[in-house]
Amino acid sequence: MRPLTDDQIRASFINASKGEAKRAELPDLSAVRWExxxxxxWQDARRPAQHxxxxxxxxxxxxxxxxGTGQAPLRKMLCAWCEDVIDGVGAASFVAPLAxxxxxxxxxxxxxxxxxFRCSRNARRAPTAVEVRTEDPALLAHHREQRIAALRERCARFAAAVQRG
Structure with missing residues (x-):
């Protein structure tokens, strides 16, 4: 992902008013590892239900x-974006206002x-033996690139659904 400024982020919101975008508490962008x-x-530090x-x-x-829906899952949920079952934190339910x-x-x-929001990390993790039964670096790199491409495509599909309203 290419680096973004505060202004670019605030101007990018498709389902928030200009006032809501202006009031959003942004993360420290200097600490973000964009690549x-x-x-x-991120979660808004001042409003914990807002993401x-x-x-x-x-x-x-x-x-x-x-x-955030405010409901913790009773069991692990599959993330709809990275399609990874995460040890520990898990997926949570979110709703997005339509545009x-x-x-x-x-x-x-x-x-x-x-x-x-660890999907990018999950897509880049080493595959388990169940996912890929090889140690060939080229095949492992291909698997990783496919997971990254699929994550980006699923995120974009969700954004398009919000945009269509």
Missing amino acids: QLDYLG YVVLEVDGEPVGLQLR GAAGRRGNTIGTAVCAD
């Missing part, structure tokens, strides 16, 4: 405002995403 991310996700995700779609940043008039009427769309 290792497929999207930037944000910024991803690249067709080379442009697209920001999404998300709300435009539908969102202003209160319509939302939901998904399950890694609770700590």
Whole structure:
């Protein structure tokens, strides 16, 4: 992911008003390792139920405002974006207001995403023996690149669903 500024992030939100985007508590962008991310996700420090995700779609940043449902999963959930079952943290349910008039009427769309937005790390992890039965570096690299591409595609599909409203 290419580095973004505060202004670029605030201008990228497709399902938040300008006021909501302005009030969003952004993470410390100087600490972000952009080259290792497929999207930037964070929780608003001042409003714990409020979350944000910024991803690249067709080379442009697209920001999404998300709300946590407040319900911890009773068991591990599969993340809809990285499709990884994570040891420890797990996926959580989020809803995103739809863009435009539908969102202003209160319509939302939901998904399950890694609770700590670690999808990029999951896509880049070494495959388990069950996933890939090889030690060939070329095949392992191919597997990793396929997981990254699939993550980006699923994130973009969710953003498109929010955009369509």
